[in-house]
Amino acid sequence: MTAPAARVLLLEDDPAIAQTVDFALSREGFEVRYCGWVHEARAQLARGDLDLAILDVGLPDGNGLDLCREMRQGPQARLPILVLSARSEEGDKVLGLELGADDYLAKPFSPRELVARVRALLRRSQAPAEPPVRTIGGFVIEAEGSRVRFHGELLPLTRRELGLLLRLLSAPRRIHSREVLLDAVWGMEADSGDRTVDTHIKTLRAKLRQVRPDLDPIRTHRGMGYSLE
Template sequence: MAHRILLLEDEQAIADTLLYSLRSEGFEVMHVPLVREALAAFALQAPDLAILDVGLPDGNGFDVCRAIRKTSELPIVFLTARSEEIDRILGLELGADDYVSKPFSPREVCARVKAILRRSAVRPAATAPDAAPLQLDEAAQRIRCAGQWLALTRYEYRLLATLLKRPQRIFSRAELMDLVWDDASDTADRTVDAHIKLVRAKLRDAGASADLIQTHRHMGYSLSA
């Protein structure tokens, strides 16, 4: 069955280009130009992934992401002409899986969509948890905390998995950028800090008994043994 994608984009020329590319790759795409239409489409039938423009006539893609994140961990890609660092950080803090700035290559967007869908594919449940506070399932690219699987975005998973593989080892922000992000040159220290904050919150929500991620002033981060 073809993956369903919700495309929120008000510029018809850009939408037509993406529609052609995505459909050529076998995706089923619903295109809407307004925030209210995107929310209505999501409520009617949740897609497998959403591509959200930021600047729209009746709002912005950040608002749509916030609304979706109240009930769903749906993979989200922001597509926008706004390339400032603060906008990228805001999108990631809201739980986006990727951020593509205009102008862009439709083939690159398709490749990113396919990669995200592969990573977020549902896999069979693993065996009962062991006694460790965190359990890494690399095959399914997921992490369990206190008996429940964490709802992590792509970079949240990669960040926590990197720390989990080397407990007590201090990773600098630069090392984490190189190991976790696909294009470290476009990533800033604040992005690492923002993701650490989000992962910590999810660990607390899952019932972690202590702050498992330790901050080492002027050095970086480590995971408690």
């Protein structure tokens, strides 16, 4: 029996780019749901049956990064997100990652690279998480590693933040280098660097402080990496 096609939301207001992406993904067996407006994308997301979202940044009725942030705070918190943007500066990419995107591809781009990145995101999203079996300090791991509570509060973590926290929890007080964290959470084929790890650690710390402003359990070891104290 053939596996169902992965359902991809494409939010893009440029018809030529949308047609290129639609053709490249459809040819590889993906089901593409094209939207040119943010409100149309919200309607597709509300159906709850998508496997991945590709978001442009500048749209006629909103901003793709705002929608990305909105998704990370709602039922679609763990849906893989690839941001497409004409903005290629490092600061723009970092902002996209800080708001919850899993990957960022600047325009113009190769359709083959886009397909490869979509496949990589889907593989990583479907890979089983390594479930910690311990409760450590104020952390409680629930549902085989799919949820973490901190001092009784459920943490609203993205998939990357959850992966980083679980990795740190797997060996508390051990220093985990950025390279090890990147390989463990993003995969060996990830087109990312140390800055990506630092950005996600920053957002993870912010969520921990929302629960306990007096605590900072993640320790930075300059030039070495991070540990959980």
